[in-house]
Amino acid sequence: MPDASPHPRRLRPGQRVGTVTRGTTNTNRLRRVDRWIAAHPALLHAPDPFVVDLGYGASGVTALELASRLSHVRPDVHVLGLEIEPERVRVAREQLERVRAGDAHFAPDLDVDFAIGGFEVPTPGGRRPAVIRAFNVLRQYDEAEVPGAWGLMASRLAPGGLVVEGTCDELGRVASWVGLGSEGPRTFTISLRRSGLEAPSVVAERLPKALIHRNVPGERIHELLGALDAGWRMHAPLAVYGPSQRWIAMVATLRHEGWPVIGGPRRSRLGELTLPWAAVAPRHPDP
Known part of the structure; x- marks a missing residue:
């Protein structure tokens, strides 16, 4: 897979790009990636903190949670939830009506909207997002389709914007994602619940679709996971001080071994590890 995103394809007016996903969603499922976005310069320094939750699923709760979390660092954030399935948009708008009426634990004035859309990321007036979060969307696609989806989403970003594409388990305890800009993938992040x-x-x-079939000998992601497991075993004695200390020590060992870790202990305490995309990018054209 090439590192650079391909040129976005030409679309007919109103054309929707993508297929309907299973729609699985749970409260708090995306808290790990939301926390990462909330600390990212693409949001913090955005002239217009407009954020898209692409493919939010059968419930609009993830978009509502995203807006609530990001509003703590950018009170002026506006979140648009996009789904390619019209019925899901109808359900999410009903949820939003209940929020507006005060019949929910979200703030009634939360700046959220819902609309129909796919990877083409349609927005009112062509407004360009600072961040597009597309989680658990590409899992059902072929790996060969990933660059096109990445390129199309990235072409909709505001200057300096970010696409966050990844996946997680049903409870949000295991997650990983790719951070993309208009030039292509920039970073890769793992975030895990360390207890147990x-x-x-x-x-x-x-793993994101771009990497899940690359966890084989000879590929960088395979080497990374092996190094993580070795470091985790090495620092098992630190478990008596808590899993955070063990994770921090593991990340420090990776850094010492030459892995180009991004960020310091503050992110490690959260169970995160971020690397440049080049550190895990596929070496071979075919899985």
Whole structure:
């Protein structure tokens, strides 16, 4: 897979790009990636903090949660939830009506809207998002379709904007994602619940589509997961001080071994690990 995003394809007016997903969603499922977005310069420094939740699923709760979390760092944030399935948009708008009426735990004035759309990311007046979050959307696609989806979404970004594309388990305890700009993929992040964690390689089943079939000998992601497991075992004695200390030590060991870790102990305490995309990018054209 090439590192650079392809040129976006030409679309007919009103054309929707994508297929309907299973729609699985749960409250708090995306808290890990939301926390990461809330600390990212693409949001914090955006002249217009407009954020799109692409493919939010059968319930609009993830878009509502996203707006609530991001409003703590950008009170002027506006979130648009997009779904390609019209019935899901209808359901989400009914949820939003209940929020507006005060019949929910979200703030009634939360700045959220819902609309129909896919990877083409249609927005009112062509407004360009600072961030597009597309989670658990590409899992059902072929790997060969990923660059096109990445390129199309990235072409809709505001200057300096960010696409966050990834996947997680049903409870949000295991997650990984790619951070993309208009030039292509920039970073790769793993975020895990460390309590009860047997091995960091549990994330193998929840890698983004661009990497999930690359966890084989000779590929960088395979090497990374092996290094994570080795570091986790090495620092097992630190478990008596809590899983956070063990994770921090593991990340420090990776850095010492030459892995180009982005961020410091503050992110490590959250069970995160972020690397440049080049550190995990596929080496071979075919899985």
